[in-house]
Amino acid sequence: MYSQKVIDHFMNPRNKGKLKDYDAVGKVGNPVCGDVMYIYIKVKDNRIEDIGWETMGCAAAIATSSMITELAKGKTLEEAEKITKKDIADALDGLPPIKMHCSNLAADGLKKAIENYKNGVKK
Amino acid sequence: MYSQKVIDHFMNPRNKGKLKDYDAVGKVGNPVCGDVMYIYIKVKDNRIEDIGWETMGCAAAIATSSMITELAKGKTLEEAEKITKKDIADALDGLPPIKMHCSNLAADGLKKAIENYKNGVKK
Amino acid sequence: MIYMDHSATTPVDKRVLEFMLPYFDKKYGNASSLHSMGQEAKKALEEAREKIAKVINADPSEIYFTSGGTESNNFAIKGIAFANKDKGKHIITTKIEHDCVLNTCKWLEKIGFEVTYLDVDRYGLIDSGVLEASLRDDTILVSIMHANNEIGTIQDMEEIGKIVGESNAYLHTDAVQSVTKIPIDVKKMNVDMLSISSHKIFGPKGVGCLYIRKGVKIDPLMHGGGHEGGLRSGTENIAGIAGFGEAMKIGEEERPRTMPRLEKLRDKIIDNVLKIDNTFLNGHPKKRLPINANFSFRFIEGESLVLLLDSRGIEASTGSACSSKSLEPSHVLLAIGLKPEDAHGSLRITLGKDNTEKDVDYLLKVLPEIVSELREMSPFKKDYGEFE
C-alpha cells in the first residue's frame, strides 16, 4: 500500500515535535476526520531556519509531516510557500490516491504557518 | 445414490431377454421419457413358470426389471398381480425417491402382461 | 508474528487442511456427476452438512452452502424480500450490522423496500421494546446479528426470537462471529435463518452456509443448475465445504476448553490496557465475545497504531476511517455514541486458539509504548482544545 519511503518516514519521522522556540504555527485538519497537523516554524533572514510538527493521523499524515520538514528547511519563505502536495507525495515516491486527498495536509500547514508569520500571529 | 442391491441387479441382471416361448407380454413406459419395459411371461397351471424382460432405461429401471423376475417366478397369477412398486423397491433395499416415480415400471409391466394373458392377447 | 485479528480472518487449522487436501486433486469429482468420482464428492458434501447441522441443532437438509458470510447474508435478505414482496415490503435491522447486511438493505430500499434501522445503546444492545414496537403487519423480515464483529456485543437472541416469533416476519441472524465462540441453537433462538462463514472459524476462505428452517419461503440468490435443493446453484466447492465442516466440528468440540482460556487472556488485556490514561473499552463489559477487546485511545489515530503494532510483530485492526473503504469511521462505533475522533483512535484485538499468555504479555508491553509514542507526536495531550 505505502512506498518504502513513506514507511521509512512513518517509522523514523524527522524533526518531530513542537519547536521550543518557534515564530509561527500552522494548524490544519480536524480530529473529526482523523487528521490534525500543527507545523511550527522558526524564521531567520526570511529563511526557515528550523521546522517541527505535531500530528495526529495515519501513516501518510505522519510521513508527509516528516517529509515537509526535509523539503522546507533552509528554504526562503517564498520558496517554501511554493511546496505543493504533489511535491511532498513525489518526494515520498507517491501516496495511495485516497491519501492524497485526506492526509496530505503538510503543504497547507506550512503555508498557514508562513501566513501567520507574515501577519505576526504566533498562536 | 443407489443401494448395493440395485447396483448388483443392474450390473448382473437376472433373467434378462425376451422369452423364446412366451404367453404374454406387458409393455409399459415410453421412449420419450427414457424408460420402456417389456415383461414377458410364460404361464403354466396358473403360475408364472418363466419370466423375462427387455428394458431400455436407467440403472433403476434395469434393476427393477431384474428384481421382479425373482419376485414373480413361481408365483400364481393372483399372487404376482399383487406385487407393488414398493415390494420391488424394498427388495432392492430402496430406490432414490425420484426413481420410485419414473423408473419403477416393473410392477405395472407384470400386471399388464397378466392382464394380456387373461385376455388371450399375446402381442 | 503474533496474530490477534481473528475476527478478520483465521488461518486454516492444520487438521482441517489435511482433511481438505484429497478433494483438490484426488477426489475431485463434481457432486452432480453420476460416476464414482461424483458420488464420492457428494458423500463429502453430505458429511459436512451433517457436521454443521449438529453444531447449531438443525437438520442437515436445512444447511445451504454458500461462498461465505457475505453471500449468506445477501441470500437471506434478498431471498426473503423477493419471495415475500406480495406479503409486505418492510424489513427491520440494526445500525450495527455488518456492511453486507446494511448495504443489502440500502439496495433494497433503492428498489422499493422500506427498512427500519434500530438504534443500539452505548454497549451495542438493541432495545427489545423498540423492536416490538417496530414490527408491522407488513414486516417480512427482521435481521439482527448475534455477535458484533467490531465490539463483540452479543444480543439476546432468545428474547428477540420470542418477539419476532409472535409476528408474521421471518427472523434472520448473522452468526458469523459467534459460532464456535458461544453456543448456538437455532431452535432455542427461534430463528428462521442463520449465517455462518468458514474463514472465521479456522476453515478455508470462500465458503459459508445459510441455515434455512424448513418451510421458509425464499428465492435463490444464485439461480442455475438446481444444486442445494434448487436454492443455491453452482458446482459445490467440495474441498472448501469439507474443510468448513471439519472446522465447525473441531471448533465446537474445542470450544469448552478454548473459550474460557481466551476469555481469561482477553480479560487480562482489558484490565491492563485500561490502565493507560484517556483509554476506554468499547462494547459491553460482560455480554461480549470471549475473544474480543475493543479500545479507543484518545488523541491518536488507529491506522498508525495498527501499523506500528505490526512493525513490532502484532497484527490487529481498527475502526478508523483510514482502514475502511468508505473513508468513514466505523458505523458501529458511531452507533454506540462515540465521537468520530474517538472512533478513529480505536483498536480491535481478537484472540484465537493459538494465542498464548506470552503473546498477551508482549502485547501489554508494546502497546502502551506505542500509544505514548503516538501521543508524543500528537498535537493533543489532555483534550482536543479548540476543536472540542
Added chain:
Amino acid sequence: MIYMDHSATTPVDKRVLEFMLPYFDKKYGNASSLHSMGQEAKKALEEAREKIAKVINADPSEIYFTSGGTESNNFAIKGIAFANKDKGKHIITTKIEHDCVLNTCKWLEKIGFEVTYLDVDRYGLIDSGVLEASLRDDTILVSIMHANNEIGTIQDMEEIGKIVGESNAYLHTDAVQSVTKIPIDVKKMNVDMLSISSHKIFGPKGVGCLYIRKGVKIDPLMHGGGHEGGLRSGTENIAGIAGFGEAMKIGEEERPRTMPRLEKLRDKIIDNVLKIDNTFLNGHPKKRLPINANFSFRFIEGESLVLLLDSRGIEASTGSACSSKSLEPSHVLLAIGLKPEDAHGSLRITLGKDNTEKDVDYLLKVLPEIVSELREMSPFKKDYGEFE
C-alpha cells in the same frame, strides 16, 4: 480410473495446488487488513488478477472475482438488469445457455423483465440475422455463451460482438467452457462482460471471475464491505484466487501444445464411435471445443451407459433426464432438434490434459461392448416401432 468428464470439473493441477498451499495456513491474511498478513494477501490477489487479465486481453482492474461460473453469470445478468431497468427491460439470450443463465432469465421474467430466447440450428449455432432482428431499443443485455458445455459448439463471438456493438445493449458471454481451450480476446470479441470458472481449467472449485469492461453500468449481486471496487463484496478467497490465477496462466501457456493433441484424440474417438450403428454426433463437426465429443446411441439410456462405463473405469456424462435434477432430458439436445429418446441416449466425453492415447484406445474397446450389451437388453433394435 480414466476421467473423461472435464467439462463437469477438473482435478486441481499439482502445480496449482502447490501454489495455493501457503495461503491456507501461512499467508492467511484478510486482504482488507492493514497489517503485513493482510498486505501479503492483497498482493496475491492482485497478481492473480493480472494473470487472468492477460489471458483474455483485459485490464486487471476489469477482473472481478466471484465464487464461480454460476455467480459470474447471475452477477452479469441480474446486475445489468437492475442497474439499467430504467433504460429497458428486454434481454436476449439463447435456448442452449447453461441453466444458470436460463434460470436467472426466468426469474427476471417473473419480476417483470422480458426475455427472448434465440433458437439454434441443428449444430447449435444461432442465426446472426435473427439476433439482429431481435434487438430492440429497450434491449439492455444480450447474453450468448461462447462454447456450449454439452455439445461443444462455438459461437462466432466476433460477429455477435459487431452486431450487438451497434445497439444500445450490453453483451455478455459465458466463456466457462472455452477459456484455455480456444483463444479469448475480449477486445476482438467486443464483449462487455465475460464469465470464467476456475474448476473447469484445473483450478480449485468455488472461484471464478467476471470480466466487466470499464464503464459498464452494473449493480452488485453481493452487497457488503466494498471489496472488488464495491462490485463484489465478501472476504476474498485468497488461496482459491491464487490457484485460479495460476491455473489460467498454466492453461493458457500450455494451450498451444495441449489442445491440438487432445483434438486429435477426440477426432479418433469420433471417427471410431461413429462406426457403431444407430449412433450419431451431436454438435458441430468443426466449430466445436477440441476436448468435446457428444454422441447419441439410439435404443439405450444414458445413465445406464455412464454407470457401466464407470464400472469399467471410465468417467463420462450424459444429457439423459436421469442425470439431471429437473427430470427433463438436456435442453441443449432438444434445442438442436433431437427427439427426447435420442437425448436420453446421449454420452458426453470431454478430454483433459492427462488423457492419453491409451485411455482413448481403452474407451474405444469398452464403449462398443457396453452399447451392445445395453442394446441387447433393450426392447428396441432397429427402430422404436409402435412408439415412432
